[in-house]
Amino acid sequence: MALIHEDNERSKTFTRRALLLGGGQAVLFSTLAARMYYLQIIESDRYKMLAEDNRINLRLLPPPRGRIVDRYGVPMAVNQQNYRVVLVREQARDIEQTLDMLGRVIDLSEYDFQRVMREVSRKRAFVPVTVRDYLNWEEVSRIEVNAPDLPGVNIEVGQTRSYPYNEEMTHVLGYVSAVSEDDLTGDPMLELPGFRIGKQGIEKQYDGTLRGAAGTSQLEVNALGRVIRELSREDGKPGQDLVLTIDAALQTYTHERLQAERSAAAVVMDIHTGDLLALASAPGYDPNLFNVGLSNEVWNQLVKDPLAPLTNKAIAGHYAPGPTYKPMVALAALEAGISPDFKFFCPGFMQLGNARFHCWKKGGHGTVDMYQATQQSCDVYYYELSKRVGIDRMSAMAKRFGLGATMGIDLPGERPGVIPTREWKLANIGEPWQLGETLVSAIGQGFVLTTPLQLAVMTARLANGGKAVVPRLTRQAHGAQKTETPEAAGFPDMGIPSAHLQVVQTGMDLVTNNVRGTAYRARIEEEGWEMAGKTGTSQVRRITMAERAAGVTKNEDLPWRRRDHALFISYAPVRAPRYACAVIVEHGGGGSKVAAPIARDILIETQRRDPSNTPPIAQVGGQPSKRG
Amino acid sequence: MARRPQIFFVGRLAAMRNNEMSLREKVWQVNWSLIVLAMLISGIGIAMLYSAANGSFDPWASRQAVRFGAGVMLLLVVALIDIRIWFRYAYVIYVVALVLLVAVELFGVSGMGAQRWIDLKVLQLQPSEVMKVALVLALARCFHGMALEDISRxxxxxxxxxxxLAPVGLVLKQPDLGTAMMLLMGGAAVFFCAGVRLWKFVLVGVAALGAIPVAWQFLREYQRQRVLTFLNPEIDPLGAGYHTLQSKIALGSGGLFGKGFMQGSQSHLNFLPEKQTDFIFTMLAEEFGMIGGLTLLALYAILLTYGIAIALRARNQFGRVLAMGLTWNVFLYVFINIAMVMGLVPVVGVPLPLVSYGGTAMLTLMATIGLLISVYIHRDVRISRRGLGIEV
Structure with a gap:
C-alpha cells in the first residue's frame, strides 16, 4: 500500500510538473507568435523595402558622348566601337588552357596572362574579366572563327573616344581620360568602370554638354549579384554634338606649316564674327594616347620636352609682341592729337640720359612720318611717340583692343598677358615707373606680354573698323548672345575714329605691298587676296654694349633658346578685310623672314577655302607658294 | 473495500486490453489523428522544398517524400512494439547511440565546421539526433524504478x-554547442518531470555559472573564439549575423498574407541561406505570410498537446516520463528553430521537425511520434522494475 500511495504521489507530482512544462511551452509559443506579429505586421513595410533593395539593382547606362565636328560638319572627335575580349570563368572549362589557346590566336603578353589569372580568381564566376582591349577587326574575326575551341571567351563591344585628326587638333579638342579621384562629384556615372571625361580643351570645356545624361536599368539580381532579368529600362540622353568654328582642313594645313618650325603657334580668325578658323600650336601630341592610358615614360617625355607640346601656345603662350605692338602706340598718339604727318629724324638710336635706345636699323631711317615709320618699323620714331603719349595712354589703347586680359574664349588654360601701367608696376614690382620703360614698351618689349590669340583679336579689331569682336570656337551651346550669328555690327564700336584706323591700316598695307616694306617679300601676289601686316622680332635676351660695339650676333649663330621670337600679324584681303592671322615662331629669328611667309601661306589657304570666294585667278588652287 | 470490484474491473480490462493485446487490438488503438497531423506538417515541408528548388521535386521534395513514407513505416513499427520491449532495451539503445557518437568522432564526415554524420550510403546518419531520443529512453527507464524518496537522495x-553528461560531452567535442544544449535541456526536463526537487536545479544552475570561469581556463584559444561567436554572432557579421538579417528581411517582407507560393524573392534569389534546412520556416513565412507561419505553429501546438495528453494518460511512470521527455524534445526543436530564424536566439543548427530537409531528423521524429503512440497504446500496461511482468 505504501508503494501505491507513493506511486500516486509520484504521479501527482508528474502531472503537476507536466502541466507546468506544457504551460511554459504555451507561453514560449506565444512569444513566437508575438515576434511574428512584430516582424510581419508592424515592421513589415521596412522589411519589404529592404527586400526590394536586395532584389533590385540599379545599373547606369552610360550615354554615348556627343561628337565634335568642324564648321563644315567634318567629324573631329567620334565614338568608335571598342572590341574587347572577355573571359567568363564559369563557362570556361580550364582557364589556363583557354588562355593558352587564346594566346595562339591573338597576341597576349605574359603580363596580360598573369593579370587575367589574378582577376579571374578574385571575381565571381559569372563576371566577365577583360583579357584585352582595342582588338582590331582581324583579331576579332580570328577569335570568332576559333570560338568552338575557346569556351567562356566572348567578344564585347564598348565605345571609345577616337580622334581621327591626330596632334594637329589636340590643342583645340583636348582629350578624354579616365576619371581621377579629384573629378568625383558624387555623380554615380563617373564611377562607372571605364568611364571617360574631358580633361583638356573643348572636351573639358563642354564636358557637360558632350556627356549627356545616364539612363538606368532596373535589374533583378540574386544574392551573388547575378542578373536574373531586367525589370525596366530608362534610356539616357545622349550627349549633344558640338559644332566648332574651326575649319579642320585649314587647321591641318596650318599645323603642317607650323610643324616645319620647332615650336610655333598661329591663329586665324574671322574679323566680323570672331569665328576661329584655325588655332594651332606646334608641336602637339596624340590625344588618343590619353584615352587608352599612357605610360609614365611617355608622360614624362611630354612634360619634360623643352618645346612644351602639352601647352596650347596660341592661348597660353606669353610672348613680347615686339613691333607688332606699334599699331597700339600709333593709335594712342593719334588719339592724343599727334598728326600722322608728324615727322621725326631717326639717327639709329635715341639718347635718354645715360641710356641709348637703339633702332633695329643700325644706320637709322632718316626722317620718317607715321606711315613710313610703320612700314619700315622704325623704332626711334615710336620711342618719340611714346615719350609724347606716355605709358598709361598707350596701355589704355592696348587694353581696348583686348590685350592684357583673357578673351574668355571657350578653352581652359587661357592666359591674360601683361599690359603695364604705372599703377601696375607699383603694385606688382613695387617700384615707380621709368621713362626708359615707356620707350621699351613702345616697341612691344619690356613688361609687355601677349598671346597669339590676343594679337589675332587685336588685328581683327584694327581691320574691322574698330568693332570689339570677341573670338569664339563654338557656334552652338554657348551663350545666348551667340546663338544667332552676330556680324561685326553686333559687336560694340570701340569709338576709334576711322581716320585713325586708316592711318594704321595704310601703314600695314605698306609693310607688305610696298617695295620698301619689311614684309614685301612675303606679300600675297594673287590679285584681290592681298594682305596687310606688321612684322615683329622680339628679343628674348639683352644685347650688351660690348656686343653692340662688336656687331650684334646673328640669330643663326645663337643657341636656339636665345634666338629672337619671330612674329607677324596680318589681315586679308586688304581692300575688304575678312580674316585676321597672327603667327609666332618661338626663337624663329626675324619676323619678316620666318613668320610672315607662314602667315601669307595660311591666309592664301584661308581665302582659297572661303566658300563665298570665287577664285580670282586661275593659278589659285595649286600648291601654296613657299617662297620667302 | 467497496471500490474493489471497480478496481478489479479496471484491472481486468487493463489486463485484457494491454498486457496481452493482439496486433489487431493494437492497430485499433493507434492514434491515427497524430499520424494525419504528422502528414500535414510534412506535406507543408515537401511543398516548401518544392518551392525551394524553384518548382522542382528534385533534389529535395521527392527524397523527403520517400523519407516520410519510410518514416510512416518506422512509426507504425515503433508504435506497435510493446512498451516493455522499449523499456528493456532502453539502455541498449542508449549505449548504441553513444557508440555511434564515438564513431562519428572517429569516422565522421565534417560539415559546417563540426563532425556530425556518418555516411551510411542510404542516409547520412547523425548520431546526435538519435541520441536525443535515446537519452530520453534511458532516463525514463532510470527514473521508472525510483520512488520519490529515492529521487530525493x-x-x-x-x-x-x-x-x-556522457553524450553532452561527446557532442560538445564535435563541437556542436547547440545540440549539447538541447540534450542538456531535454535531460533536465526529464529530471523535472520525474520529481527532482526544484532547489536542486537552482543549485546546479548556480554551480554551473560558478564553473564557467574555471572551465574557461581549460579551453583552447580557438574554442573560446567559437564560444564567443556563438554567444555573439555580431562578431562575425557576414556569417551568422548576415543570415539572421536576411532571414528577418524575408519574414518581415512576407507580411500578413505572404508573397505567394514560389514568389519569395529572398528565398528564390538566394539571399536566404540554408532555405531547405534550418531556414525553411522563413521561406514559408515569406511566401505565405503570417497566416502560413501561424498555421504551422498551430499544427505543432496540436502535436505537442497530443504528446502532453498522452503523457498524462499513461499509467506507468516509464511511459509518462518518456512521452513528456519526447514532447519536450519536439518543442525544443520547434521553438529554437523558429526563434532562431526570427533573430530571438543565436543561429544554431537545429532543424524544423518534419519540415526541414534531412533524413535522420525525419526518421528520428517519426520514431518519436511512434514512441508516443506506443505509450498511448500501452498506457495501462504495468511495467515491473526489471521490465516485463505485471508485478509492481
Missing part, C-alpha cells in the same frame, strides 16, 4: 546525471 541521481 542525491546518490541516486548519480546514474541519470552520468547518462545525461
Amino acid at each position: 542525491p546518490s541516486s541521481l548519480i546514474l541519470p546525471i552520468a547518462i545525461t
Whole structure:
C-alpha cells in the first residue's frame, strides 16, 4: 500500500510538473507568435523595402558622348566601337588552357596572362574579366572563327573616344581620360568602370554638354549579384554634338606649316564674327594616347620636352609682341592729337640720359612720318611717340583692343598677358615707373606680354573698323548672345575714329605691298587676296654694349633658346578685310623672314577655302607658294 | 473495500486490453489523428522544398517524400512494439547511440565546421539526433524504478546525471554547442518531470555559472573564439549575423498574407541561406505570410498537446516520463528553430521537425511520434522494475 500511495504521489507530482512544462511551452509559443506579429505586421513595410533593395539593382547606362565636328560638319572627335575580349570563368572549362589557346590566336603578353589569372580568381564566376582591349577587326574575326575551341571567351563591344585628326587638333579638342579621384562629384556615372571625361580643351570645356545624361536599368539580381532579368529600362540622353568654328582642313594645313618650325603657334580668325578658323600650336601630341592610358615614360617625355607640346601656345603662350605692338602706340598718339604727318629724324638710336635706345636699323631711317615709320618699323620714331603719349595712354589703347586680359574664349588654360601701367608696376614690382620703360614698351618689349590669340583679336579689331569682336570656337551651346550669328555690327564700336584706323591700316598695307616694306617679300601676289601686316622680332635676351660695339650676333649663330621670337600679324584681303592671322615662331629669328611667309601661306589657304570666294585667278588652287 | 470490484474491473480490462493485446487490438488503438497531423506538417515541408528548388521535386521534395513514407513505416513499427520491449532495451539503445557518437568522432564526415554524420550510403546518419531520443529512453527507464524518496537522495541521481553528461560531452567535442544544449535541456526536463526537487536545479544552475570561469581556463584559444561567436554572432557579421538579417528581411517582407507560393524573392534569389534546412520556416513565412507561419505553429501546438495528453494518460511512470521527455524534445526543436530564424536566439543548427530537409531528423521524429503512440497504446500496461511482468 505504501508503494501505491507513493506511486500516486509520484504521479501527482508528474502531472503537476507536466502541466507546468506544457504551460511554459504555451507561453514560449506565444512569444513566437508575438515576434511574428512584430516582424510581419508592424515592421513589415521596412522589411519589404529592404527586400526590394536586395532584389533590385540599379545599373547606369552610360550615354554615348556627343561628337565634335568642324564648321563644315567634318567629324573631329567620334565614338568608335571598342572590341574587347572577355573571359567568363564559369563557362570556361580550364582557364589556363583557354588562355593558352587564346594566346595562339591573338597576341597576349605574359603580363596580360598573369593579370587575367589574378582577376579571374578574385571575381565571381559569372563576371566577365577583360583579357584585352582595342582588338582590331582581324583579331576579332580570328577569335570568332576559333570560338568552338575557346569556351567562356566572348567578344564585347564598348565605345571609345577616337580622334581621327591626330596632334594637329589636340590643342583645340583636348582629350578624354579616365576619371581621377579629384573629378568625383558624387555623380554615380563617373564611377562607372571605364568611364571617360574631358580633361583638356573643348572636351573639358563642354564636358557637360558632350556627356549627356545616364539612363538606368532596373535589374533583378540574386544574392551573388547575378542578373536574373531586367525589370525596366530608362534610356539616357545622349550627349549633344558640338559644332566648332574651326575649319579642320585649314587647321591641318596650318599645323603642317607650323610643324616645319620647332615650336610655333598661329591663329586665324574671322574679323566680323570672331569665328576661329584655325588655332594651332606646334608641336602637339596624340590625344588618343590619353584615352587608352599612357605610360609614365611617355608622360614624362611630354612634360619634360623643352618645346612644351602639352601647352596650347596660341592661348597660353606669353610672348613680347615686339613691333607688332606699334599699331597700339600709333593709335594712342593719334588719339592724343599727334598728326600722322608728324615727322621725326631717326639717327639709329635715341639718347635718354645715360641710356641709348637703339633702332633695329643700325644706320637709322632718316626722317620718317607715321606711315613710313610703320612700314619700315622704325623704332626711334615710336620711342618719340611714346615719350609724347606716355605709358598709361598707350596701355589704355592696348587694353581696348583686348590685350592684357583673357578673351574668355571657350578653352581652359587661357592666359591674360601683361599690359603695364604705372599703377601696375607699383603694385606688382613695387617700384615707380621709368621713362626708359615707356620707350621699351613702345616697341612691344619690356613688361609687355601677349598671346597669339590676343594679337589675332587685336588685328581683327584694327581691320574691322574698330568693332570689339570677341573670338569664339563654338557656334552652338554657348551663350545666348551667340546663338544667332552676330556680324561685326553686333559687336560694340570701340569709338576709334576711322581716320585713325586708316592711318594704321595704310601703314600695314605698306609693310607688305610696298617695295620698301619689311614684309614685301612675303606679300600675297594673287590679285584681290592681298594682305596687310606688321612684322615683329622680339628679343628674348639683352644685347650688351660690348656686343653692340662688336656687331650684334646673328640669330643663326645663337643657341636656339636665345634666338629672337619671330612674329607677324596680318589681315586679308586688304581692300575688304575678312580674316585676321597672327603667327609666332618661338626663337624663329626675324619676323619678316620666318613668320610672315607662314602667315601669307595660311591666309592664301584661308581665302582659297572661303566658300563665298570665287577664285580670282586661275593659278589659285595649286600648291601654296613657299617662297620667302 | 467497496471500490474493489471497480478496481478489479479496471484491472481486468487493463489486463485484457494491454498486457496481452493482439496486433489487431493494437492497430485499433493507434492514434491515427497524430499520424494525419504528422502528414500535414510534412506535406507543408515537401511543398516548401518544392518551392525551394524553384518548382522542382528534385533534389529535395521527392527524397523527403520517400523519407516520410519510410518514416510512416518506422512509426507504425515503433508504435506497435510493446512498451516493455522499449523499456528493456532502453539502455541498449542508449549505449548504441553513444557508440555511434564515438564513431562519428572517429569516422565522421565534417560539415559546417563540426563532425556530425556518418555516411551510411542510404542516409547520412547523425548520431546526435538519435541520441536525443535515446537519452530520453534511458532516463525514463532510470527514473521508472525510483520512488520519490529515492529521487530525493542525491546518490541516486548519480546514474541519470552520468547518462545525461556522457553524450553532452561527446557532442560538445564535435563541437556542436547547440545540440549539447538541447540534450542538456531535454535531460533536465526529464529530471523535472520525474520529481527532482526544484532547489536542486537552482543549485546546479548556480554551480554551473560558478564553473564557467574555471572551465574557461581549460579551453583552447580557438574554442573560446567559437564560444564567443556563438554567444555573439555580431562578431562575425557576414556569417551568422548576415543570415539572421536576411532571414528577418524575408519574414518581415512576407507580411500578413505572404508573397505567394514560389514568389519569395529572398528565398528564390538566394539571399536566404540554408532555405531547405534550418531556414525553411522563413521561406514559408515569406511566401505565405503570417497566416502560413501561424498555421504551422498551430499544427505543432496540436502535436505537442497530443504528446502532453498522452503523457498524462499513461499509467506507468516509464511511459509518462518518456512521452513528456519526447514532447519536450519536439518543442525544443520547434521553438529554437523558429526563434532562431526570427533573430530571438543565436543561429544554431537545429532543424524544423518534419519540415526541414534531412533524413535522420525525419526518421528520428517519426520514431518519436511512434514512441508516443506506443505509450498511448500501452498506457495501462504495468511495467515491473526489471521490465516485463505485471508485478509492481
